[in-house]
Every structure is written in structure tokens, then in C-alpha cells.
Amino acid sequence: MIVASRKNIKDLKEMLAQHKRILVLGCGTCVTVCLAGGEREVGMISSALRIAYKLDEEEHQIDELTIERQCENEFFEDAIEAVQSVDAVLSLACGAGVQATAERFPNTPVYAGLDTKFIGILQEQGIWTEKCAACGECVLGEYGGVCPITRCSKSLLNGPCGGAKNGKCEVSPDQDCGWQLIYDRLKAIGQLDRLEEIFSPHDWSKSHEGGCRKIVREDQRIVTKV
Amino acid sequence: MDNFEPKILALCCHYCAYAAADLAGSMRLQYPANVRVLRLPCTGKVDPSYIMTAFEMGIDGVLVAGCLEGGCHFQEGNLRAKKRVGLVRDMLEEAGIEKDRLEMFNLSSAEGPRFAEIVGIMTERIKKLGPSPLRRKLEVSV
Numbered sequence: 001m002i003v004a005s006r007k008n009i010k011d012l013k014e015m016l017a018q019h020k021r022i023l024v025l026g027c028g029t030c031v032t033v034c035l036a037g038g039e040r041e042v043g044m045i046s047s048a049l050r051i052a053y054k055l056d057e058e059e060h061q062i063d064e065l066t067i068e069r070q071c072e073n074e075f076f077e078d079a080i081e082a083v084q085s086v087d088a089v090l091s092l093a094c095g096a097g098v099q100a101t102a103e104r105f106p107n108t109p110v111y112a113g114l115d116t117k118f119i120g121i122l123q124e125q126g127i128w129t130e131k132c133a134a135c136g137e138c139v140l141g142e143y144g145g146v147c148p149i150t151r152c153s154k155s156l157l158n159g160p161c162g163g164a165k166n167g168k169c170e171v172s173p174d175q176d177c178g179w180q181l182i183y184d185r186l187k188a189i190g191q192l193d194r195l196e197e198i199f200s201p202h203d204w205s206k207s208h209e210g211g212c213r214k215i216v217r218e219d220q221r222i223v224t225k226v
Numbered sequence: 227m228d229n230f231e232p233k234i235l236a237l238c239c240h241y242c243a244y245a246a247a248d249l250a251g252s253m254r255l256q257y258p259a260n261v262r263v264l265r266l267p268c269t270g271k272v273d274p275s276y277i278m279t280a281f282e283m284g285i286d287g288v289l290v291a292g293c294l295e296g297g298c299h300f301q302e303g304n305l306r307a308k309k310r311v312g313l314v315r316d317m318l319e320e321a322g323i324e325k326d327r328l329e330m331f332n333l334s335s336a337e338g339p340r341f342a343e344i345v346g347i348m349t350e351r352i353k354k355l356g357p358s359p360l361r362r363k364l365e366v367s368v
Binding site for chain 1: 279
């Protein structure tokens with residue numbers, strides 16, 4: 001899932017100060033699961049904003065709504081009326097959701113209420129960790145299912161670097177050495193021989209470095225080009 | 227503000243603080259009448275939005291009273307409440323309300339005098355802080 005965390009209420013208050021009627025729009029998918037932008041968080045952030053504005057004796061109307069998904073156009077059907085009745089939208093979705101909302105409502109200012117952090121998992125209750133850098137060319141199969149690009153701080157494809165101590169990365173003692181994880185995993189599945197292979201440099205043109213990416217699936221498209 | 231009488235919401239667990247409040251009554255203990263008790267099945271039922279809404283409506287203080295740590299009838303409801311209270315305290319501060327207006331306490335059902343003491347502590351604290359800044363604004367606007 002995409003993992004995000006909320007922005008500070010003071011910053012949100014300043015960011016939205018020029019708008020009198022604001023819709024706090026939650027997203028029911030990833031950010032609900034990572035407890036940053038779902039219905040409950042919409043309620044809390046709206047409440048905090050109302051308090052903050054009232055303290056400044058400013059009149060602001062803060063509406064609340066959470067839709068199933070902000071990254072797909074069809075789910076905006078439920079939000080059209082609510083968006084049309086406000087001056088601005090504070091989207092509590094990931095960066096993709098915020099932009100989809102802005103594209104769907106071209107004449108309404110849309111602001112991001114969250115900081116989108118990474119693609120990750122719920123490691124344990126209350127702890128989310130990054131697992132994928134969306135590099136565009138997955139190499140997990142070669143490394144026993146542990147991503148060297150994400151899990152190694154230096155994204156080394158031919159590691160380790162030699163800086164790890166007791167299985168921890170030299171960048172931070174809180175961080176596991178990605179290459180230690182790769183070694184342990186390959187050992188556990190009996191594929192240590194994979195480490196003998198030398199991998200060529202990653203093709204970064206397939207990651208964000210190659211520009212904003214797009215996938216076109218003609219078999220899925222409804223409108224056919226004649 | 228000498229005559230200021232704060233309004234305090236007490237979110238009380240059915241198994242401890244609520245029973246302790248009952249006991250305090252049976253013992254004819256005196257404690258400030260500033261507190262409004264709301265009974266919950268466990269402090270683990272406390273949703274941050276309950277507290278935020280109370281402050282939004284102008285309450286001066288909120289106390290959450292749960293079982294002693296390790297004594298929750300639902301294993302860890304009170305420990306979860308403690309963390310949620312921490313979260314809401316931070317959010318209140320960001321919004322401009324003193325975080326000390328919200329506090330979590332722990333006690334057992336046998337501690338009637340402790341309940342009276344907690345209400346006294348919280349009432350004194352809120353009296354020192356004065357009315358909720360939001361309540362002051364709301365009253366001015368009325």
C-alpha cells in the first residue's frame with residue numbers, strides 16, 4: 001500500500017486560510033489502512049481545523065466526506081455535490097489521489113493534507129516500513145524476495161558494501177542491512193549460489209528518472225483508435 | 227476569573243472509574259461539581275473524535291479515567307486509551323488548545339477517595355488554565 005502521514009494542523013490552517021468553505025476529502029483505500037486519511041482521520045483533522053479557526057475568530061465552514069478511492073475517476077461521483085459547494089478541497093489521499101481530485105475538478109483548488117511517504121507494508125501494529133521503490137524493473141526474483149534497491153540504503157545490486165555492523169546498516173543502527181537480509185533469505189531457501197552472479201547496472205530509465213511513467217493497455221481500453 | 231467554574235468531561239470506564247465515582251457518592255465524599263461523567267464500557271472505547279468534539283463544543287477540560295495498568299477487563303483497553311490521549315493532546319496543541327486540558331488517570335473501582343481526588347486535581351488545573359480559549363471565543367461571539 002501507499003503509506004502517508006498527516007501534516008501539522010498549523011500548516012494546514014495557514015495553507016487553507018484564504019478559503020471560507022473547505023471540504024476535507026478522505027480516501028477509503030491505502031491511506032485508510034495506514035490510518036492517515038480515512039474517515040476517522042477526516043473527522044479528527046476537520047475537528048482540529050474548526051477549533052484552530054474558531055480560536056482566530058475566523059469563520060470557516062469545514063465539511064467532511066470520504067470516498068472509496070481518489071485515484072479512480074468513477075468514485076468521484078459521490079463527491080461532486082460536496083466539492084461543488086465549497087471553495088477548496090483538502091485531500092487526505094496520497095499524492096496520486098490529490099492530483100486525480102485536482103484533475104477531476106479543474107476549477108477547484110485542491111490541497112494535500114498528507115505527506116505521501118512510500119510504498120510499504122504494515123510491519124506490525126503502528127509500524128509501517130518501506131518495501132518498494134517502484135523502480136520499474138523488478139529484481140526481487142534474483143535476490144530471494146528482498147529488494148536491494150529499497151532495503152539497501154545504497155541500492156547496491158552487488159553488495160554488501162562492507163559498512164554494516166551486526167546486521168545493521170551504517171546509515172542508521174535502527175535499519176537492517178539489506179544485504180544481510182538478502183544473504184539470510186537466500187541461505188534459507190538454498191539459493192546462496194545466486195550471490196556469485198554479477199548484476200549489470202539497473203536500468204534507471206524505467207524508474208522515475210526516465211520521466212513521468214505511463215502504462216497503456218490496449219486490451220483494456222474502451223475507446224478504440226480507428 | 228475567580229468565579230470561573232470549569233466544565234469538565236470525565237470519560238469513565240464502567241469497571242473502575244465509574245464504580246469508583248459511585249463509591250465516592252456512597253461514601254458521601256465531597257468533590258467539585260464541575261465534572262460531567264460519561265460512562266463507557268472501557269476506556270478502550272474512547273475514540274479521539276469524542277475528545278476533539280467535546281473541545282470543539284467548548285468544554286474546558288477532559289479527563290479519561292481507566293483501570294490501573296494491567297487491570298483492564300479487556301486486557302489492554304486502558305493502555306490503548308493512554309496512547310490515544312497522547313495523540314489527541316498533540317493534536318489539540320497544534321490546533322491551539324493547551325494539551326494539559328486533557329489527561330488520563332488510572333484507578334480501581336475500590337478507590338472512591340481517589341476519584342474525588344482526581345476530580346479535584348483536574349478542576350484545580352483547569353481553574354488555573356482558565357476557560358477554554360474556544361469557549362471564550364464562543365461566548366464573545368454570542
